[in-house]
Amino acid sequence: NAGVTQTPKFQVLKTGQSMTLQCAQDMNHEYMSWYRQDPGMGLRLIHYSVGAGITDQGEVPNGYNVSRSTTEDFPLRLLSAAPSQTSVYFCASSYDTGTKDTQYFGPGTRLTVL
């Protein structure tokens, strides 16, 4: 199993550009989530999904969209990038809801918005 994969590893955007961070898992996990990690702050939940077709907002959802059309994929879209979105983004998945099962994390995407 590849586990949780994320692409790209690094990305530089200009303010106002859009892009999609990709996340995929091959473990048939129902629960998937996106986090951002900023210096001096803990990981913060952006959006999460409890299954295909179901998504919900986390702690810091503004500026981000998600969809879950398949069990395997959970892309994160930035519609109009802002410097405040410069961060490291992690995708994670688990069998059950986030708090009841081991979380598997992707390798992260380091995003810089100029």
Next chain:
Amino acid sequence: KNEVEQSPQNLTAQEGEFITINCSYSVGISALHWLQQHPGGGIVSLFMLSSGKKKHGRLIATINIQEKHSSLHITASHPRDSAVYICAAGNKLTFGGGTRVLVKP
């Protein structure tokens, strides 16, 4: 006040020393998670526990539900244990700020 707080923020130990990292939480939990983030950035789940104690190799995690407190212990620490250790709790996983551990040879 953060819902999940860790102490200390930074810790330096000599190889072989016993290390303790503390986590206090104010959110309701079904389980508390301990994670490890290596200098390269990858995050790995170490433990998920809802009561008592768990042990994996030289790592031991304990939790006291009544006191809303958990500890992560590293016995006979080694330089390869150098990493950031993170605890997380709550229905949507609130994360502590992390404890940066440096083990010197």
